[in-house]
Amino acid sequence: MKQPEEVVKLLNSLLSYELTSIDEYTAHAAKFDDWGFSKLHERIAHEADDERNHAKMLMDRIIFLGGTPDMRTRVEYPVGESVRQMLEVGLELERDNARTLKKVIAFCEENQDFVTRRMLVEILADTEEDHAYWLRQQLELMEKLGEQVYLQAQL
Template sequence: MQGSKKIIDLLNKQLTLELTSMDQYLAHSKMYEDWGVSKLHEKLAHEYEEELEHSQKIIERILFLEGTPDTASRESIHVGSDVKQMLENDLAAEKLVAESLRNLISACEVEKDYVTREMLEMLLDDTEMDHIYWLEQHLGLIDKIGLPNYIQSQMGGGSPS
């Protein structure tokens, strides 16, 4: 089904943001693993997988609309030098993804592409309710208990708190 060129172009822009977030999560996850902060490593490895799933959904939609997915482009990733900066950088990246999703959803409404809109609404819900919420919650914990206590709380094995 031939889709709107505007929507395909915007989907490719969104794909670039999702792939960039995926790369940043991978880098941070591996840094946490190297530092022995296993709960954060596990959480960021999970976020990496979710960004991959988001990317796959966008690629599938671009292909359905008879477009060509741009899987090579990336924005600059922002690798932090400490836990707090890494979480802040991830939050900034997720907020950019959410803003782009909202703009793309609006464009889908104008172009009457309701199926793409619905798919993007699910991605936005996951981005806001899972990724952004979790990052804001953990940055709030750092403010409440201090960075050393926070890092210590994230060192044990098991699922991330």
Template sequence: MSNNEEIIAHLNECLKHEWTGVAQYSQASFIVEGVWREVYADTFLENAEESFNHAKLVGNKIVALGGVPAATRNEIKQTRDLQEILQNSLEFESKAVEMYNKALELAEGNRALVVFLENILEEEQEGVDEFTKLLRNSQATSSSSIDSKTA
């Protein structure tokens, strides 16, 4: 497998992850209820939009490199429990950081591609940082989590 084929294959894995983020964060924004809806619904929707923006960037880069962008996504994690939604979000962002770090390793020697990936990686790391901070003092949310019995 040539280096271009290897980076395209990995970027397609990143793209599938971003498509998953669009669905998972959108679902979280729809499902969050009660007083926490005011606090979190827009945050989840903004994360869905960020994933979509990353998907557009990565999809276009795949085509520029001579590949065909993936049109599938991975399985999303769904729950009505706010604590779990926040934890899933942290795990999702952490996985994105891991994936873009691997893409950076594969892009070594291609400065433009490295800068492109570093910009996305920076936003993904900001997501990790934000969800880490939200979960740090999450006792308030765990006692007020969304009741899954109302579904």
């Protein structure tokens, strides 16, 4: 593997997305719970757990490569004030994370760090095929059904 210091730096940038996602989803889940949207609360709390797993994977790899996980840095995103805004913020965050993951995957490929690349491909699949897909699906349902009908189904 070439440039392990640069890989650590890039993994820390990805870690900031995962930590931001944990914060966002935890705050959103608390709001959904307070508002009585138990189905949304359950799903978003699950998403926060998934992000914790991603963060743990990144931290383990950073430490293995001789680096120190940056637990302070976050990516700036607003906490939504409505269900729609929360879903939109979550989707934007997942899309931005996916774009960053793809860049780091390409860097790892170029620098022959295939172990990190394999781990990141796994995180990317979860990000695109589960998290972003579900958020986009919810926004489409809200649009098709109308916001009030959608929200009633989330009780």
